[in-house]
Amino acid sequence: MGVLTAAGLPAAMGVGITMDCDHDEPTVLSAQAQQGRARAERTADTLLVQWEKGKQRFEDRIPVVEKNFDEEHYFYCGYNPLARLHLVRKDTVDLFTGLLINDHTGQIIPAGYTVIFSPDLSRFLAIRQPEYTEGEVWVISNFDGTPLWEGRAGMTAEGDDSEDADLIAELDNPYWLPSGELQATHTCLGTDEVKSTRVTLKRVRIPGKPKGATYQWLPKVSCPTLP
Numbered sequence: 001m002g003v004l005t006a007a008g009l010p011a012a013m014g015v016g017i018t019m020d021c022d023h024d025e026p027t028v029l030s031a032q033a034q035q036g037r038a039r040a041e042r043t044a045d046t047l048l049v050q051w052e053k054g055k056q057r058f059e060d061r062i063p064v065v066e067k068n069f070d071e072e073h074y075f076y077c078g079y080n081p082l083a084r085l086h087l088v089r090k091d092t093v094d095l096f097t098g099l100l101i102n103d104h105t106g107q108i109i110p111a112g113y114t115v116i117f118s119p120d121l122s123r124f125l126a127i128r129q130p131e132y133t134e135g136e137v138w139v140i141s142n143f144d145g146t147p148l149w150e151g152r153a154g155m156t157a158e159g160d161d162s163e164d165a166d167l168i169a170e171l172d173n174p175y176w177l178p179s180g181e182l183q184a185t186h187t188c189l190g191t192d193e194v195k196s197t198r199v200t201l202k203r204v205r206i207p208g209k210p211k212g213a214t215y216q217w218l219p220k221v222s223c224p225t226l227p
Contacts, residue, residue, distance in 0.1 A: 016117035016124075016176050021077035021089035021098055039086065040076040047074040049086050051106045058088060077113075079103070083121060089113050096129040100145070109145035118176040123148070125174055125182060135167050138174065140182065140201075149201070149215045155186070157225050168223045171199070188223035197221050 039050040045060040058074040070093075077087040077098070086101040100109040112126030126139045136153040154167035171184040177200070186199045199217040206214055 016119045017080055017083050019078060019080055019087040019115045021113040039079055047076055049101055051101055051103045054106055056101055056106060056108060083117060087115060094131040116174060118180055119178060135170060168225060186221050191224060
């Protein structure tokens with residue numbers, strides 16, 4: 001998946017802080033990890049992350065018997081001084097994800113292996129990859145980790161909302177607008193002509209429910225159903 005950088009965006013579009021774990025080579029320290037590695041210690045099966053007033057401890061779970069599904073591994077990915085957050089990658093048998101650590105409070109915040117913050121740092125997009133699901137899962141949360149929306153990075157056929165439903169379109173290149181809304185590139189799959197459309201995740205009111213609302217990617221784009 002691609003993340004647009006400041007150099008690749010029109011001037012009118014806002015760009016927030018991005019924290020990222022190397023999904024393929026977690027043992028190789030990225031520039032972010034090198035910047036913060038003095039705050040992290042790694043032993044054979046334990047990761048210690050130093051925050052302002054203490055340490056957070058993460059212990060790998062290594063299966064004793066084959067096909068034990070209670071397995072976890074942690075990797076330090078770096079520290080961002082503006083957001084004052086550390087990012088730790090968490091791999092389990094069925095999910096590649098990540099955790100944020102607030103350097104001021106020590107709070108552990110569920111996130112993803114890639115985290116993209118809105119320009120005002122009030123929200124973030126976390127990107128996760130389930131092992132047995134096609135495509136990524138995107139989660140938008142407030143800065144404190146309160147989830148606001150979750151969905152797959154793609155579109156399924158109308159009426160098919162099951163977790164294993166095939167995607168007929170993919171979402172890529174997520175970035176935040178100055179308005180605080182998330183925008184992405186929508187591309188239909190399985191077509192000879194590649195057609196990409198910028199779509200925005202909008203909060204939409206539910207008819208008949210004054211306080212009810214949901215989120216939709218707009219404008220709606222029609223894609224052919226895959227055979």
